[in-house]
Amino acid sequence: MVAVATLPDVTPGPAATARPGQRRAWRGIVLVVAAVYFVVPMAVSFWFTVYSEGQGFSLAAYGRILSAPGFLPSLLLSLALAACTIAAVLLLTLPAMLAVRLGAPRLRPVLELISTLPLVVPPITYVVGISTALREGVDALAATPFWATLIAIQDERFPFVLVLAYVMLTLPFAYRSLDAGLRAIDVRTLVEAARNLGASWPYVLFRVIIPNIRSSIASASFLTLALVLGEYTVAALLGYETFPVWIVTISGNDGQLSVALSIISLLLIWLLLLTLSGAGRKRR
Amino acid sequence: MTVPAVTAAAPRGGGRPRSKNWLGALPLLVVTAVAFGIPALTLLAGAFTVKDPATKVSSFGTANLSRSLQGPYLNALLSSVQLSAVVAVAAAVAGTFLAQAVITSRFTALREAVLTFSGVLSNFGGVPLAFIWIATLGNSGVITTALGLGPGVLYNFWGLALVYMYFSVPLMVLVVTPALDGLRPQWREAAQNNGATTWQFWRYVGIPVLTPALLGGVVLLFGGAFAAYATAYAMVGSTVPLVTLQIAEALTGDVLIGYENVALALSLDMIVVALLVMAVYLPLQKRSSRWLR
Amino acid sequence: MYKFVYFREILRDTPLGDTVIASRVRFAGLAAFLLVGTAACGAAPGTAAPSAGASGGGSAAGVDARTATSAADFGGLDKLVEAAKKEGKLHVIALPPDWANYGKIIEAFKAKYGIEIESETPDAASADEINAVKTRKGQDRAPDVLDLGQSFAISGAAEGLFAPYKVETWDKIPENQKEASGLWFNDYGGYVSIGCDAKKIAKCPETYADLLKPEYKGKVAMNGNPTKSGSAFAGVYAAALANGGSFDDIQPGLDFFKKLKDAGNFNPVETTPATIEKGETQISIDWDYNNAAYAPKMAEKGLDWKTVIPSDGKYFQLYAQAINKDAPHPAAARLWQEFLYSPEGQNLYLGGFARPVLLPAMKSDGTVDAAAEANLPPVEGEPTFPTEEQVNKAKEVLAGGWGAAVSG
Numbered sequence: 001m002v003a004v005a006t007l008p009d010v011t012p013g014p015a016a017t018a019r020p021g022q023r024r025a026w027r028g029i030v031l032v033v034a035a036v037y038f039v040v041p042m043a044v045s046f047w048f049t050v051y052s053e054g055q056g057f058s059l060a061a062y063g064r065i066l067s068a069p070g071f072l073p074s075l076l077l078s079l080a081l082a083a084c085t086i087a088a089v090l091l092l093t094l095p096a097m098l099a100v101r102l103g104a105p106r107l108r109p110v111l112e113l114i115s116t117l118p119l120v121v122p123p124i125t126y127v128v129g130i131s132t133a134l135r136e137g138v139d140a141l142a143a144t145p146f147w148a149t150l151i152a153i154q155d156e157r158f159p160f161v162l163v164l165a166y167v168m169l170t171l172p173f174a175y176r177s178l179d180a181g182l183r184a185i186d187v188r189t190l191v192e193a194a195r196n197l198g199a200s201w202p203y204v205l206f207r208v209i210i211p212n213i214r215s216s217i218a219s220a221s222f223l224t225l226a227l228v229l230g231e232y233t234v235a236a237l238l239g240y241e242t243f244p245v246w247i248v249t250i251s252g253n254d255g256q257l258s259v260a261l262s263i264i265s266l267l268l269i270w271l272l273l274l275t276l277s278g279a280g281r282k283r284r
Numbered sequence: 285m286t287v288p289a290v291t292a293a294a295p296r297g298g299g300r301p302r303s304k305n306w307l308g309a310l311p312l313l314v315v316t317a318v319a320f321g322i323p324a325l326t327l328l329a330g331a332f333t334v335k336d337p338a339t340k341v342s343s344f345g346t347a348n349l350s351r352s353l354q355g356p357y358l359n360a361l362l363s364s365v366q367l368s369a370v371v372a373v374a375a376a377v378a379g380t381f382l383a384q385a386v387i388t389s390r391f392t393a394l395r396e397a398v399l400t401f402s403g404v405l406s407n408f409g410g411v412p413l414a415f416i417w418i419a420t421l422g423n424s425g426v427i428t429t430a431l432g433l434g435p436g437v438l439y440n441f442w443g444l445a446l447v448y449m450y451f452s453v454p455l456m457v458l459v460v461t462p463a464l465d466g467l468r469p470q471w472r473e474a475a476q477n478n479g480a481t482t483w484q485f486w487r488y489v490g491i492p493v494l495t496p497a498l499l500g501g502v503v504l505l506f507g508g509a510f511a512a513y514a515t516a517y518a519m520v521g522s523t524v525p526l527v528t529l530q531i532a533e534a535l536t537g538d539v540l541i542g543y544e545n546v547a548l549a550l551s552l553d554m555i556v557v558a559l560l561v562m563a564v565y566l567p568l569q570k571r572s573s574r575w576l577r
Numbered sequence: 578m579y580k581f582v583y584f585r586e587i588l589r590d591t592p593l594g595d596t597v598i599a600s601r602v603r604f605a606g607l608a609a610f611l612l613v614g615t616a617a618c619g620a621a622p623g624t625a626a627p628s629a630g631a632s633g634g635g636s637a638a639g640v641d642a643r644t645a646t647s648a649a650d651f652g653g654l655d656k657l658v659e660a661a662k663k664e665g666k667l668h669v670i671a672l673p674p675d676w677a678n679y680g681k682i683i684e685a686f687k688a689k690y691g692i693e694i695e696s697e698t699p700d701a702a703s704a705d706e707i708n709a710v711k712t713r714k715g716q717d718r719a720p721d722v723l724d725l726g727q728s729f730a731i732s733g734a735a736e737g738l739f740a741p742y743k744v745e746t747w748d749k750i751p752e753n754q755k756e757a758s759g760l761w762f763n764d765y766g767g768y769v770s771i772g773c774d775a776k777k778i779a780k781c782p783e784t785y786a787d788l789l790k791p792e793y794k795g796k797v798a799m800n801g802n803p804t805k806s807g808s809a810f811a812g813v814y815a816a817a818l819a820n821g822g823s824f825d826d827i828q829p830g831l832d833f834f835k836k837l838k839d840a841g842n843f844n845p846v847e848t849t850p851a852t853i854e855k856g857e858t859q860i861s862i863d864w865d866y867n868n869a870a871y872a873p874k875m876a877e878k879g880l881d882w883k884t885v886i887p888s889d890g891k892y893f894q895l896y897a898q899a900i901n902k903d904a905p906h907p908a909a910a911r912l913w914q915e916f917l918y919s920p921e922g923q924n925l926y927l928g929g930f931a932r933p934v935l936l937p938a939m940k941s942d943g944t945v946d947a948a949a950e951a952n953l954p955p956v957e958g959e960p961t962f963p964t965e966e967q968v969n970k971a972k973e974v975l976a977g978g979w980g981a982a983v984s985g
């Protein structure tokens with residue numbers, strides 16, 4: 001009896017059959033705790049927007065959103081900025097990360113530094129820096145053609161200055177995502193093989209590397225889209241009416257409307273991300 | 285097929301190509317220099333500009349910096365570092381567990397939904413985030429009244445940390461998912477076949493492979509929590525001293541005039557803290573990923 | 578195993594034509610991008626010229642609106658209206674619709690003169706307004722007129738950001754409530770008040786001493802931090818006056834709030850309409866015109882919001898108007914000031930529960946809206962004002978001591 005009892009300790013079999021059950025339970029607990037933590041506050045706020053003591057249950061707050069002026073222009077501006085920022089961030093970061101992995105390993109600390117500093121500078125300080133730089137740049141470069149560029153990037157219809165700011169703000173997140181993805185594939189071998197077969201650098205980038213880090217690129221794009229659609233401070237202080245700025249402006253003195261607007265904006269971003277990820281999958 | 289590859293690859297490994305490789309990083313460096321370097325330089329200039337209130341004459345000096353490292357400012361800086369560190373570590377652990385639970389689940393729709401929702405929540409902050417928690421755990425919050433908890437549950441250091449996790453955990457999930465995806469199931473099977481328990485697999489294979497990504501995530505979360513302020517302002521005010529609150533109050537407000545340069549010096553302090561964190565993180569990261577190459 | 582998959586993909590696309598075309602497409606894209614970029618550079622002079630022109634123009638019949646210091650310089654109010662209508666637009670900043678009735682004031686101005694008003698970031702603070710003026714110099718997006726806290730008006734004038742202008746009712750503004758050459762002038766003000774939801778609270782507090790009572794545990798909030806929010810700063814100053822301090826000594830105010838926090842009554846949440854509706858900030862220290870403006874809106878939601886000016890801590894403060902020296906619409910800016918200081922404009926302020934600066938003059942004139950005046954929260958006596966030095970010193974003490982007072 002004793003000998004038989006010791007056998008289960010040695011063979012991994014019984015332990016393996018016990019594990020899936022345990023694993024399922026552990027996973028269930030984690031998911032339930034996460035669901036409670038994330039969903040309950042949202043549910044409470046949603047309830048706040050539809051129920052009030054004086055008026056009872058009503059969806060009036062959401063009706064007011066639809067009739068609020070400026071919804072579509074600000075949303076389109078934010079989406080355009082987001083698209084531009086995503087493209088810019090990917091086009092700038094991927095070649096740099098490839099360069100580091102392939103032949104310039106000493107640039108890695110520089111890249112890590114660049115990708116952490118924008119994170120640590122609070123948006124308010126960054127905006128003050130940008131506006132001071134713009135102000136002094138306009139004064140200093142008044143006689144040169146660059147003055148026109150400085151004014152053009154601040155154009156209300158499409159403020160390129162915001163794209164530049166957002167690229168810097170999203171760099172930490174995009175870099176981390178892409179870094180994790182590039183670690184999972186053997187970049188050196190892939191690139192060497194492709195170059196040996198006669199591929200040009202753009203080909204290597206677009207047809208070899210990118211298809212293999214799809215989930216990282218998706219993460220980075222999600223993070224960027226969410227950042228641009230949720231970023232208030234830089235846009236507000238530079239004076240552009242992007243979607244998050246419009247939300248704060250239009251809420252006015254109506255408490256239910258302001259909370260309803262933030263819930264709607266979260267749903268909107270979520271729908272956009274679902275569409276993006278769905279489109280990404282279909283291409284396979 | 286392999287021999288020509290080797291001889292063709294050899295010259296590429298040395299001399300000239302190495303000096304050309306860094307060109308890939310050039311666009312990024314240029315854009316960073318313009319979009320971040322120039323504002324950073326103006327900040328530096330401002331941080332070292334001392335305006336004499338009596339004569340209104342500006343000169344260069346370190347008075348702002350020394351002021352920013354004393355009294356209430358130093359207190360706030362330390363408190364901010366403490367809060368960010370706590371949030372970063374706690375959210376990193378929670379986020380990794382959540383990501384693993386989602387990835388290994390049988391429902392692929394769950395993965396999709398959680399990843400996109402994480403994307404949405406990773407940038408959720410400010411007044412709306414403060415409001416949903418005030419509505420839930422505030423002094424008159426739904427849960428507070430339901431469970432009969434006293435007032436002040438949320439308005440302290442730990443309450444703020446709890447709220448900060450709301451955007452930190454999703455961010456960690458997003459950052460660590462590609463790394464978890466990279467953990468090949470073959471490794472798990474090989475370990476099992478060799479008699480390893482779950483714990484041994486994670487200890488000797490899983491966690492070492494994940495460590496670079498985990499460390500990167502912690503740094504990201506630290507930075508994000510360090511620079512956040514709108515949520516804290518709307519929810520706890522100055523009852524939890526934070527350096528970002530003081531910077532915001534000096535640079536954009538209806539009360540303080542003439543404190544801008546101190547605020548810029550405080551921002552410089554924040555950057556120095558970040559550099560210190562990087563100084564600890566970079567060697568750790570190099571060491572943890574060396575064996576992976 | 579995975580590497581073979583990659584090789585397969587590469588091999589499949591090796592046909593030379595495909596690669597070459599793919600690269601050509603990419604380079605074409607790059608070239609197009611560069612072309613657009615340089616076009617943006619080249620087009621800028623075209624777009625820049627009108628803005629430069631706008632800042633230099635705005636003149637009607639030879640009068641340069643940018644240097645006009647009164648309606649007389651235009652040749653009368655009608656000529657000013659004409660010049661403003663020609664400009665057609667006014668750009669304002671930091672004017673929330675429910676703050677001192679600015680929503681109705683903007684509507685009234687638009688209806689009367691047909692001039693379009695762009696109201697930007699209503700939530701902006703005085704420092705943001707000054708920054709906007711400085712950063713957007715020469716651009717069409719710069720704000721034309723500013724509504725600033727007193728200290729910001731003074732410092733902005735010292736920095737040379739404003740244009741001097743004297744409205745037609747200039748002489749009726751009290752001497753100490755305007756800058757001598759017209760760089761800034763007070764427009765409206767209010768007292769620090771205690772707002773309270775009478776439905777949720779049995780007995781509303783009426784003085785600062787009341788706030789310390791144990792029945793208000795966790796309920797007393799302010800409109801933000803005193804180091805950032807003007808009304809919260811005034812709240813602390815008023816608390817100092819109520820507890821043995823003076824305009825020179827704000828420390829008792831800090832001590833009061835420390836006591837409030839230790840008693841557990843202090844709620845650090847920033848009061849917003851949402852938090853009031855939710856029932857989190859049941860008592861709020863704020864300007865009386867803000868608290869009073871909440872009442873009608875909250876009544877719809879089933880709350881009964883009452884406003885009381887505490888008798889032990891009375892603190893009154895005025896805001897100030899100023900015109901941007903580089904305003905893109907100078908005539909419209911000056912017309913706006915004329916409108917605000919006309920009886921119509923001042924009565925609109927009164928309708929928003931604020932105390933307009935011309936109130937004493939209008940009462941003696943008989944032009945005051947008596948019904949609106951009756952709605953003001955009651956207060957006794959005349960207000961006294963601290964000097965700028967006293968205020969600056971108080972701010973310094975506050976900046977150094979507020980954190981220590983309420984944390985821990």
